Amino acid sequence: MARVLSGIQPSGKLHLGNYAGAIRQFLDLQAANEMFVFVASYHALTSVRDPAVLRDNIRQVVIDYLAYGLDPERTSIYVQHDVPEVTELCWLLSCVCPVSQMDKAVSYKDKVAKGLAANVGLYVYPILQAADILAVDADLVPVGKDQVQHLEITRDLAGRFNHEFSSEVFKVPSYRLAPDADVLPGVDGEKMSKSYGNTIDPFEDEKSLRKRVMGITTDSTPMEAAKDPDACTVYKIFRAIAGKADARTLALAERYRAGGMGYGHAKQSLFELLLDHFGPARSRRAALVRDPGQVDAVLARGARAARDKARATVDRARNAVGLS
Numbered sequence: 612m613a614r615v616l617s618g619i620q621p622s623g624k625l626h627l628g629n630y631a632g633a634i635r636q637f638l639d640l641q642a643a644n645e646m647f648v649f650v651a652s653y654h655a656l657t658s659v660r661d662p663a664v665l666r667d668n669i670r671q672v673v674i675d676y677l678a679y680g681l682d683p684e685r686t687s688i689y690v691q692h693d694v695p696e697v698t699e700l701c702w703l704l705s706c707v708c709p710v711s712q713m714d715k716a717v718s719y720k721d722k723v724a725k726g727l728a729a730n731v732g733l734y735v736y737p738i739l740q741a742a743d744i745l746a747v748d749a750d751l752v753p754v755g756k757d758q759v760q761h762l763e764i765t766r767d768l769a770g771r772f773n774h775e776f777s778s779e780v781f782k783v784p785s786y787r788l789a790p791d792a793d794v795l796p797g798v799d800g801e802k803m804s805k806s807y808g809n810t811i812d813p814f815e816d817e818k819s820l821r822k823r824v825m826g827i828t829t830d831s832t833p834m835e836a837a838k839d840p841d842a843c844t845v846y847k848i849f850r851a852i853a854g855k856a857d858a859r860t861l862a863l864a865e866r867y868r869a870g871g872m873g874y875g876h877a878k879q880s881l882f883e884l885l886l887d888h889f890g891p892a893r894s895r896r897a898a899l900v901r902d903p904g905q906v907d908a909v910l911a912r913g914a915r916a917a918r919d920k921a922r923a924t925v926d927r928a929r930n931a932v933g934l935s
């Protein structure tokens with residue numbers, strides 16, 4: 612049994628890409644491992660400036676986790692700012708992190724290029740992420756492809772700290788990508804992302820969800836013509852959710868290749884798939900929204916478990932550097 616940790620920042624509402632790249636792995640892993648899954652609230656502060664929005668986003672992410680099927684009996688679910696020890700670890704790690712390593716991090720440059728303010732928090736974002744992971748001595752971190760560089764930085768910082776302080780304070784973690792590790796496209800065909808306004812939220816009400824799916828950008832190949840499924844966003848999303856080898860995916864690919872099917876039909880199939888696949892999660896979510904007390908209890912328990920681990924790690928780290 613491995614200790615597994617991951618998190619998502621509440622910089623907006625979660626979407627199908629977060630499910631396909633991250634959350635589905637959490638669900639696969641929770642049965643056989645010791646799991647910690649958190650909401651990266653401090654990280655979101657690198658970009659969110661409205662406290663009411665931040666508070667609501669944090670809450671919605673927790674409810675989504677539970678609705679998707681994270682089981683608080685198996686998984687410690689918590690919000691990052693309930694484990695403030697990670698900020699102290701972040702400082703200790705900052706002191707062994709070469710500036711050149713942050714300069715090489717692509718997500719900072721990408722985010723600034725997209726218009727995010729270039730604050731120091733955003734710049735050292737990967738160090739705080741390393742602290743989250745190292746705080747609980749995680750063995751394994753399931754993430755989407757875009758997080759690989761952050762995991763490499765984490766591994767490097769853990770090794771560097773241990774080496775510079777001649778200690779074994781930190782466990783060097785591995786990471787795990789979703790088995791179908793493709794990046795899920797959004798309704799415009801670009802990477803689906805909270806910050807691009809191109810997401811699909813499987814928990815939206817039926818009418819809005821249908822409208823969203825019907826709005827996916829497709830090319831102008833006429834109805835009669837044969838089509839290449841692999842070039843179509845509708846098919847790519849269908850395949851990611853149903854699975855590559857699923858009979859429904861194979862049948863849909865056949866209909867593309869045969870011609871005579873318009874994109875409207877493919878979209879209708881995707882809409883029906885989403886209702887079917889997320890039906891149980893949608894019902895669970897509706898129940899959770901009506902029971903805020905349950906959500907609070909889950910978070911309190913999760914924070915206690917994570918904080919116990921983080922305190923022990925901070926004690927070891929302080930000792931190693933001479934701050935005991």
Ligand code: ADP
Pocket residue numbers: 618619620622628629630631632633753754755756757758793794795796802803804805806
């Ligand atoms: P966003 O780009 O929407 O802000 P995050 O950066 O918060 O998403 O990512 C949270 C998790 O979801 C990460 O593990 C990330 O790799 C995964 N993820 C995000 N978008 C996608 C996508 N379009 N396809 C696959 N995985 C994704």
Ligand code: TRP
Pocket residue numbers: 616617618619620651654739740741743744752754758761
């Ligand atoms: N960077 C991740 C994201 O964009 C969130 C995150 C913060 C995280 N700390 C982490 C992911 C630790 C895995 C492990 O969503």
